[in-house]
Amino acid sequence: GAGVSQSPSNKVTEKGKDVELRCDPISGHTALYWYRQSLGQGLEFLIYFQGNSAPDKSGLPSDRFSAERTGGSVSTLTIQRTQQEDSAVYLCASSPDREYQPQHFGDGTRLSIL
């Protein structure tokens, strides 16, 4: 079946612009996660959704970052007034919302801020 789909795969934008990153999880997966991976680094947790609500937003680095999820499916991560340090690969993962489930990752969006 279809895996986690993210779009766009690459995004280049100028400093100060807003960007929206999209994640389409595996059908039926009610848990959705956003992570960020800077060059050569590990995965940094950003936010976790259970259905449409976000019980854990603790990883969002600043109030320029926000995310929403509608219909228990597609999620959008928005970064306002982008800065160069926002450059990274943004990865989305989904899983069934039960205990001890593996997270299935999308291919990510590579964001470059000029």
Next chain:
Amino acid sequence: QQPVQSPQAVILREGEDAVINCSSSKALYSVHWYRQKHGEAPVFLMILLKGGEQKGHEKISASFNEKKQQSSLYLTASQLSYSGTYFCGSASYSWGKLQFGAGTQVVVTP
């Protein structure tokens, strides 16, 4: 808090063995292991749960010491396809976010 992985990198010849360690300062419900090849998404390998249960890969084994909050991943008789960066993810609850280590780069040569 981010778990600590060691070593940072390892180079193996095909057929050799390696161990990757992951330790956390927090009590853990589970440890997840993923492998990421360059330019690709991380791929799930296995989950180790409190109580010793494992879920995952057939050819790669791992252990989880709950008292020490440590997990080790064992690459046995390594194959070229084992090359990649291995990440451990620690979970402080039975579901929810993972805190990932910085990764261990594994290179398997012919």
